[in-house]
Amino acid sequence: MRRGLKRKPKARSKANALSSRFSILIAEIRQINPELLKAPIVEMLYLKAKAGLLKPSDLKKLESFVKRIRRK
Numbered sequence: 001m002r003r004g005l006k007r008k009p010k011a012r013s014k015a016n017a018l019s020s021r022f023s024i025l026i027a028e029i030r031q032i033n034p035e036l037l038k039a040p041i042v043e044m045l046y047l048k049a050k051a052g053l054l055k056p057s058d059l060k061k062l063e064s065f066v067k068r069i070r071r072k
Contacts, residue, residue: 018054025062032069041065 026046029036036042042065045058 015052015054018056018059019049021059022049022054022062025059025066028066029069032066036069039065 022045026037026042029042037046041061045054045062048054048058
């Protein structure tokens with residue numbers, strides 16, 4: 001490998017994927033009902049995302065929350 005072409009660490013790209021998926025879900029919640037952004041689960045995950053501590057399991061929780069909203 002040449003000196004200038006180093007691969008990005010996997011953790012960073014994984015974190016980028018998590019944060020982009022998170023922002024998509026937040027935008028979806030905002031579109032359905034902006035009041036739901038004040039829900040405790042959403043606020044907690046938003047703070048975790050801001051601190052950079054998101055995990056894939058957190059996204060699963062948010063996805064299930066969005067599914068529940070869509071059904072109603």
